[in-house]
Amino acid sequence: MTQHRRPFPPRTRQRAMRASHGFSLIELMVSIVIAMAMIIAMGVISSKFETGKRQGTATSDMSLNTGYLAYDLDRQLRSAGSGFSTSRTDTYGCTLYSSLSGAQILPASAAFPAPFGSVTTTVKMLPLLVYPGIGNGGSDVIQVMTGTGGIGETSTQVRLNSVATNLLRLSSTVGIKGDDMLLITESGRPCMLEQAAASYTGGASQQVDLDGSYYASSIGTESINARSTGAVANAMVMGNATNGNPPRFLLLGINASQQLVRYDLLRFSNGAGDTPIPVADGVVDMRVRYGVDTTATMDGTVDSWVTPTGDYAPAALNDPANQANVFRIMAVKVSMILRTDYQEKEDFGPTTLTMFSGLATSLQVPYTVADRKRRHRVVEFTVPLRNVLVMSGRAVPP
Structure with missing residues (x-):
């Protein structure tokens, strides 16, 4: 028995014919526009996400750098004079003579490597000494001496x-x-x-x-x-000399690569070719102020802050005639400018930063931000010199 199919209704035939012809030009153009809009939106969102991530990483790195520098420098400076401050009358200001493997290393026969080329090669025993303006970009250089004997620290x-x-x-x-x-x-x-x-x-x-x-x-x-x-x-x-606990007679300063570097005067921990070792990247400036006890009978209290110039210049403090001023330095205040590696697309932040903003105007240092596409930060901290405070008779802070 033969079965006959019923023909499609007219409207059904029309829909089937349109479907077989594909999308219209208008439909394709609308689809392309929607797709392009989505691609552009996703690109913008991805770019902002990556930018935010880089900025967040740069800011996080700067924060970590800040914490590390504050800790490391505080540790180095706080113990300045350990091991020889108890005999400071004979020790402070004496020229240090030292040799290594039969060759004299102090007083040095040639200038120290950059950025310490202007530090005197006739090094004298002092807990801490600041050379103003001789580092890269006019930054200061710190000389710190710390003994690590730990057997009563007496002569x-x-x-x-x-x-x-x-x-x-x-x-x-x-x-x-x-x-x-x-x-x-x-x-x-x-x-x-x-x-x-x-x-x-x-x-x-x-x-x-x-x-x-x-x-x-x-x-x-x-x-x-x-x-x-x-x-x-x-x-x-x-x-x-051999158990990993040598004396730390160091120079600290900023080099041309915007790194805080240290140089070991006794050459225990220098790099290949007797070169300074980087401590941290992205440090573009460092300045130091002395906190001094100015009372006639010293009481171990910081009465004023002074620049490392005049009576507190390196040449003056190295002079035995001015040894009394060495005893008056109770603390140091360190200010640094840190910079991120990441560059913004547009200028960012102020054109000028102020170092030591909490001190008198004469003690402040304006820093002009040359590269405003990088984030900059001022880091400051104060370090009491424990051994000097002990000798002053004042109780040592914890």
């Missing part, structure tokens, strides 16, 4: 006429061990840095045997045999 008298070429005798050798570095002082004379022999152990004998990379019987014009022959000499443990 021990060298027995008269007991010094020979490679040994000396002390009133007590308790606590001294192999490879300890001894600072030999004598009033009115340069200081000499020497090293105990690796196998030495103190306590039973008053004799200290000398040997090692930092030992030399003569350093430049100074001879250890001439010590304690008529005047009283003293010895202080400054740290150890």
Whole structure:
């Protein structure tokens, strides 16, 4: 039996014919416009997201950099003078003589590497010294000296006429061990840095045997045999040459790459070719102010803040005649300008930043922001000098 299909109604046939012909031009154009709008919107959103992420990362990096710098510099500066402040009358201002593997390194025979080329090569024993304006862009350079002996931080008298070429005798050798570095002082004379022999152990004998990379019987014009022959000499443990706890005699400054760098005057931790080591990136300026006790009878209180110039200039503080001013420096205030690596598309922030904005106008430093497409921040902190405060008689802050 044959079945007959019913024909499609006219309207159904018309819809089927239109569907078989595809989209109209107007429909395609509308679809393309919608798609382009969505692509553009997604691109804008993605760009803003990436920009925000980079800005957030740059800001986070700057915050981390700020915290690290504040911690590290506070740690370095707060302990300035450890190990030799208790004998400051003989030690402060003495020219430091040191050798390494038989070659004299202090006083240095050539200028220190940049950005420390203007620091005097005749280094003197001082807890902290600021060289104003000699770093990159007119920034300051900090010299800080910290002993790490940790055995009471007191000096021990060298027995008269007991010094020979490679040994000396002390009133007590308790606590001294192999490879300890001894600072030999004598009033009115340069200081000499020497090293105990690796196998030495103190306590039973008053004799200290000398040997090692930092030992030399003569350093430049100074001879250890001439010590304690008529005047009283003293010895202080400054740290150890081999156990990772050496004395820290450092220079801190900003180089041409906008990095805070440090240079180890004793060459324990410098880079290849005796070069400074970067501490942090993105530091474009650093300035320092001294907090001084100006009362006639010092009470360990900061009465005023001064620039490292005039009576507190490096040449003045290195002069034994001005040693009293060294004793008056109770604290330092450090101000730094930090900058992000990320560049904005447009200028950002103010054209000028003020360092030490909380101090008198004469102590402030205006910083002109040359690259306004990068974010800049002023970081400031105050560090009390614990060892100087102890010697002033004031209680040390926690």
